[in-house]
Amino acid sequence: MTSTPLSHSPTTSRSRWLKGQRDVLLIWAILVVLVIIASLASDRFLTPFNLERVTAQLTALTLVAIGQTFVLLTAGIDLSVGSVVSLVGTLMVGIITDAPESWLLGAVVALGVGALVGLVNGLAVTRLRVSPFMVTLATLSVVQGLALLVFDLQRDSASGSITRAFGEVFTGSLGPVPIPLLLIVVPLFLSALVLRQTPFGRHVYALGSNENATRLSGMATDRVKLMVYVISGVMAGFAGLYTAARTLSGNPLIGESIAFESITAVVLGGVSLMGGRGSILGTLAGVLIIGVLSNMLNLLRVPSDYQYVLRGVLLVVAVMLYARRGRLA
Amino acid sequence: MTSFTPTTNGILDLYRRSPLRHVQPVVFALVGMVIVLALVSPRSAEPANLINLVRQGGPLALVAIGQTIVMISGGLDLSVGSVVILADVMAAQMISGQEERVIPVVLLVLGIGALIGLANGVLVVLLRVTPFIATLGMNFVVFGAALLYSGGAPRGDIPPNMRFWGNGFIAEVIPAAAVVLLLVALVAWFLLSRTTFGRRLTAIGANRRVAYLSGVSVRRVTLLAYGLSGLLASAGGLLLVAFVGVGTLEVGTDFLLGSIAASVIGGTPFEGGKGTVGGTIAGVLFLMVLYSILTALALPVSGRRIAEGLIILAAVALYARART
Numbered sequence: 001m002t003s004t005p006l007s008h009s010p011t012t013s014r015s016r017w018l019k020g021q022r023d024v025l026l027i028w029a030i031l032v033v034l035v036i037i038a039s040l041a042s043d044r045f046l047t048p049f050n051l052e053r054v055t056a057q058l059t060a061l062t063l064v065a066i067g068q069t070f071v072l073l074t075a076g077i078d079l080s081v082g083s084v085v086s087l088v089g090t091l092m093v094g095i096i097t098d099a100p101e102s103w104l105l106g107a108v109v110a111l112g113v114g115a116l117v118g119l120v121n122g123l124a125v126t127r128l129r130v131s132p133f134m135v136t137l138a139t140l141s142v143v144q145g146l147a148l149l150v151f152d153l154q155r156d157s158a159s160g161s162i163t164r165a166f167g168e169v170f171t172g173s174l175g176p177v178p179i180p181l182l183l184i185v186v187p188l189f190l191s192a193l194v195l196r197q198t199p200f201g202r203h204v205y206a207l208g209s210n211e212n213a214t215r216l217s218g219m220a221t222d223r224v225k226l227m228v229y230v231i232s233g234v235m236a237g238f239a240g241l242y243t244a245a246r247t248l249s250g251n252p253l254i255g256e257s258i259a260f261e262s263i264t265a266v267v268l269g270g271v272s273l274m275g276g277r278g279s280i281l282g283t284l285a286g287v288l289i290i291g292v293l294s295n296m297l298n299l300l301r302v303p304s305d306y307q308y309v310l311r312g313v314l315l316v317v318a319v320m321l322y323a324r325r326g327r328l329a
Numbered sequence: 330m331t332s333f334t335p336t337t338n339g340i341l342d343l344y345r346r347s348p349l350r351h352v353q354p355v356v357f358a359l360v361g362m363v364i365v366l367a368l369v370s371p372r373s374a375e376p377a378n379l380i381n382l383v384r385q386g387g388p389l390a391l392v393a394i395g396q397t398i399v400m401i402s403g404g405l406d407l408s409v410g411s412v413v414i415l416a417d418v419m420a421a422q423m424i425s426g427q428e429e430r431v432i433p434v435v436l437l438v439l440g441i442g443a444l445i446g447l448a449n450g451v452l453v454v455l456l457r458v459t460p461f462i463a464t465l466g467m468n469f470v471v472f473g474a475a476l477l478y479s480g481g482a483p484r485g486d487i488p489p490n491m492r493f494w495g496n497g498f499i500a501e502v503i504p505a506a507a508v509v510l511l512l513v514a515l516v517a518w519f520l521l522s523r524t525t526f527g528r529r530l531t532a533i534g535a536n537r538r539v540a541y542l543s544g545v546s547v548r549r550v551t552l553l554a555y556g557l558s559g560l561l562a563s564a565g566g567l568l569l570v571a572f573v574g575v576g577t578l579e580v581g582t583d584f585l586l587g588s589i590a591a592s593v594i595g596g597t598p599f600e601g602g603k604g605t606v607g608g609t610i611a612g613v614l615f616l617m618v619l620y621s622i623l624t625a626l627a628l629p630v631s632g633r634r635i636a637e638g639l640i641i642l643a644a645v646a647l648y649a650r651a652r653t
Contacts, residue, residue, distance in 0.1 A: 077461075128646045131599045133405075133461075135645070137589065141638030148631035256582075260465060273459050305476035312469030316452060319462045 023270040023278075023322065027285040034289060038296040045299060052178055056171065056246065058291040059180040060085065060239040062284070064262040065269075066191045067235030069283045070228040072266055073195075074208045075275025076125065076132040078229065081236040081262060083143035084117050085255030088240025090150040093250035096162045103166055107241060114237020115230050117143055122229035126222040140259065144252075151252040162248045170245035183242060187235070192280040204228060208275025264311065265290050268318050289314075354647075355595050355611045362618040370625035378621075380504060384496065386617040387506035388413070388569035389587050390610050393595075394517050395446075395561030396588035397609040399460075401521070402554045403534040403601030407464040408449060409562040409588055410581030411471035412442055416566025418475050421485040421576035428488040435491075438563050445471060446559015450552035468585075475578065483576030495571025506568060510610070513564065518606045520557075530554060534601030590637060591616055594644045 038045045064081050071078045088110045095106045117139060124135040172179055195201035203224045206214045215221045236255075243254060269286030271278025290311070297307050344350060367374035392409050399406045416438045423434045445467065452463035487495075497505045521527035529550045532540040541547045565584065570576060595612030597604030619640065623632050 124642065124646070128649055130642075130645045130649050134593060134599050134641065137586065138638040138642035138645070141586065141634045141641065143638075145631045145634030145636075145638065148629070148634065152629060152631060263465070267462060273461055303477075305473050305481070308469045308473030308476065310473075312466040312471075312473065314466075315469070316458055316463060316466035319458045319466075320452075320456050 024282045024285070026321075027268065027270055027282055027289070027318075031285050031289050031292070034292050034296075038292055038299075041296060042299040045296060050295070050299070052180075054291050054295045055178060055184065056180045057295075058287055059183050060243045060246075061258065061261060061265060061290070062184045062287050063187060063235045063239040063242065064258055065265045065283050065287050066187055066280065067232030068262040068266050069191070069269075069271055069278065069280060070195075070204060071132070071232045072208075072263070072271045072273060073204050073275055073278060074225055074228050075211070075273070076225065076228065077136060077263070077273070078118075078121065078232045078236075079133065079136040079259045080117055080121060080139040080143055081232060081239075082255035082257065082259040083140050083147060084114050084233060084236035085240040085243055085258055086252050087143050087147040087150065088113055088237050089244040089247070089254055090147050090154065090250035090252050092241065092244040093154055093162055094150070096166050096244075098163050098165065103169070106166075110237045110241035110244075111234050112237070114233040114235070114240070116233070117236075118230035118233020119226070121233065122226035125229065126225050144256075147252040151250065154250070162244060162250070164248060167245045167248050170242055180242075187238075188280060188284055195280060200224065200227065205276055208277075210276075261290065264315050268315065270322060272322070353596055353605070353608050353611065354651075355608050355615060358594070359611050359615045359618065362615055362622070366618055366622050366625070369622055373621050373625050380502070380507070382614065382617040382621060383507045383510070384504035384572070386613045387495075387504075387510045388565045388572065389584060389591065389616070390510050390565075390613040391513055391568060392562050392565035392584050393588040393591040393609050393613050394513065394606055395558035395565075397592040397595070397597050397604050397606065398517070398521070398530065398554050398561075399558045400589075400592050400597045400599065401534045401601055401604040402530050402551055403537065404453065404460040404551065404554065405464065405589075405599075406446075406449065406555065406558045406562075407461065407585060408445065408467040408471055409558065409565075410583075410585035411468045411475060412445055412559055412562035413566040413569060413584045414578055414581050415445075415471050415475040415478070416442055416563040417570045417580070418479040418483045418576035418578065420567055420570045421483055421487060422479065423485070424487060424491065425485040426488050428490050431488065431491045435567055438567060439560060442563020442566070443556050443560040446556040446562070447552065449559065450555030453555065454548045454551050468581075472581065479576065479578065481578075483578060485576060487571055487574050491571050492574055493571075495568055495573070506572065509568060513561070514606050514610060517561075521604075521606060526550060526553065531602060534603070536602075586637070587613075587616060590641050593641060593648075596648065598648060599645070 044050055064085070068078055068081065091109055091113065092106050095109055096102055121132070121136055121139055124130055124139075125132050128135075170179055170183070174182060195204065203214070203219050206219065207221055207224050211221060239258070240255070244250060247254070265286035266278070266283050267273065267286070268289055269278065269282030269284070271282060293310070293314070294307055297310070363374060363379070372378065392413060396406055396409060419441070420434055420438050423437075424430045449460075449464050449467050452458045452467070453460050458466075494505045494509055499505055499508060521530070529540065529545045532543070532545055533547055533550055537547060562584075569580070591612035592604065592609050593599060593612070594615055595605070595608030595610070597609065616637070619636060620633060623636060626632070628636075
């Protein structure tokens, strides 16, 4: 993925570019095959209704996976994202009312809570020099506890659901385009832009490829690290806001599986846990593979038990393929 | 820990020169927790109730010892929660209250646990999948298998002769589960500190490359570490089902997070290269005392999660500071 502006001849630069894209091409090819299988296996798969449903189901995962991509690219990890989704959902129940002004407040709180958790993660990783896994495992626990606490407090004060009008803001459509689709495409585009076209994006890749070299060459590695955790937290907060709008409720356990799911998606998409390798385009393919696969199995009425098994096998096989390619290249 | 700065912190100096320096920090934390428990709820701190905590902590302690072995080698086992569940539902369903089935089923379940662990090891060692992904994938696969096997609703129960080892007492005071734990802990302690396996494991965790270059068979030792973790996780599931009496599908996250937390609180760094069985058991007991303090304070699940997270963070931060 390292596009060096100082390459000696255009041929090496192009072949290098192609080499970098091989993993992404492979994963998109797998996705295309999967889509063909799904449409052959069930004639309900390629219907607008079903595709819209898949999109709506994948929006939260996509948002979280984008943040997770930033973190994994720096060789970090964020296990706390699921708890953030849950906490934001429970908070929204208390904040969102019929008055549209409260919706703005809700959005600010959602993103703010996400940013705050991300900041705590980032500070702990950079200042305490503790491994990201342990830091975010700890915040996973704390934030999950807070979500349960908020939920318990709400149970005493009745209400418990979010007004339908708020849900329609996120689940309706803007002209012919469904809003969930916009919520996937716009953040994807922006994050790809940030990663490919800004100095910050290049620092993220550099940091993940070789932290020591990056620090020694004078980059503020700690600031970059802090930023990726804040980005991940904010995206999780956004996902929590969307999930609350879609379900019109605040379930304190709704995000439980999303951390590992997002890591699965990002890794399927070719981002290495060692950092420095992968792209947003790959992450999108990873998310879509998970979504199409589980949708297809649901349409075929395959019980969820097999889906767990399949997902595990898929994850391991994908990583094995990447590991093999890495060694050959 | 060997050098000390004479200018600062008189108490710390005193500690570093006293025989107490050989006691692991987690033991002080554990004693402190017991004192807090005694203050919060004198009844819970009575010897009989403290012994009871050992009984309740038995299953987690077995799993955590396995996790510690893998973590010492610099790895991680995210599949332990699912292995506990699979062992748990398989044992309940296959035994179905028949006393004569206990021994063959226990052996079978332990074998399956060891095989799952070895499969993790093969993925990590031979196929070069990172431990995180290999064991996360295995976690999905094994949980799916447990769901398939139980049909989503665990059936069967455990006969009295097996339940005794989970919740019975020897001579009416010593919990049978504590005896099981003690035996396993002794074997694990022997393996880690009195055999070449233990020394090689530590060497791999401290520096894989150097260990390899000094002739350690990194592959074989790592494989064995994951095998032991799978074996101990299934043993933990068996002890759990013997304690509860019926199968459950709900405990995976508690065992996964609990085993990592106990190892880290007990002094095994996430990066590996260090760690003791005694520290991990103290870590488990620390968690158990913490839970009963929170119960005494009538703090629900939310308080438990928050306290757990803060303590993990504090533990890793303190150990990180001690290292530098």
